[in-house]
Amino acid sequence: MLAGEGLQPTSKGVRVHFAGKNRTVTDGPFAETKELIAGYWIWRVNSLQEAIEWAKRCPNPTGEEGQLEIRQIFEIEDFGQAATPEIREQERRLREQSKQLITQSK
Amino acid sequence: MRFMVMVKATKNSEAGVMPRQELMREMGKFNEELV
Numbered sequence: 001m002l003a004g005e006g007l008q009p010t011s012k013g014v015r016v017h018f019a020g021k022n023r024t025v026t027d028g029p030f031a032e033t034k035e036l037i038a039g040y041w042i043w044r045v046n047s048l049q050e051a052i053e054w055a056k057r058c059p060n061p062t063g064e065e066g067q068l069e070i071r072q073i074f075e076i077e078d079f080g081q082a083a084t085p086e087i088r089e090q091e092r093r094l095r096e097q098s099k100q101l102i103t104q105s106k
Numbered sequence: 107m108r109f110m111v112m113v114k115a116t117k118n119s120e121a122g123v124m125p126r127q128e129l130m131r132e133m134g135k136f137n138e139e140l141v
Binding site for chain 2: 001002004008009010011029033034036037038039040041042043044045046047048051054055057058059060061062063064065066067068069070071072073075
């Protein structure tokens with residue numbers, strides 16, 4: 001596990017809607033429970049199959065019928081040519097800096 | 107490879123129903139194994 005957090009209910013959240021140059025802020029709660037997320041983990045594993053095996057062993061997080069959705073994270077390599085050497089260096093530096101921030105904030 | 111594993115919301119989670127001690131303990135054990 002690289003990270004994991006619980007998210008507070010959408011009654012405390014907002015959405016920022018992007019349309020052209022416009023930004024609209026809408027307060028929660030949001031009605032479509034099926035589309036909402038209550039928490040997440042980030043895992044480093046060798047395959048989707050391994051992630052599935054771990055997910056099946058998870059204690060049911062919400063205490064009622066529920067779902068986990070598993071999505072692979074893009075690595076910088078996946079962006080190919082669009083990720084220029086400058087961008088890759090910046091990405092490396094930003095990750096390093098944010099790691100420091102995480103250590104300091106605990 | 108990295109994956110994000112998302113816990114989908116439920117009526118309980120949206121109502122702010124907090125996890126009971128037993129679930130917190132089981133989740134702690136699970137997170138130990140994950141790490």
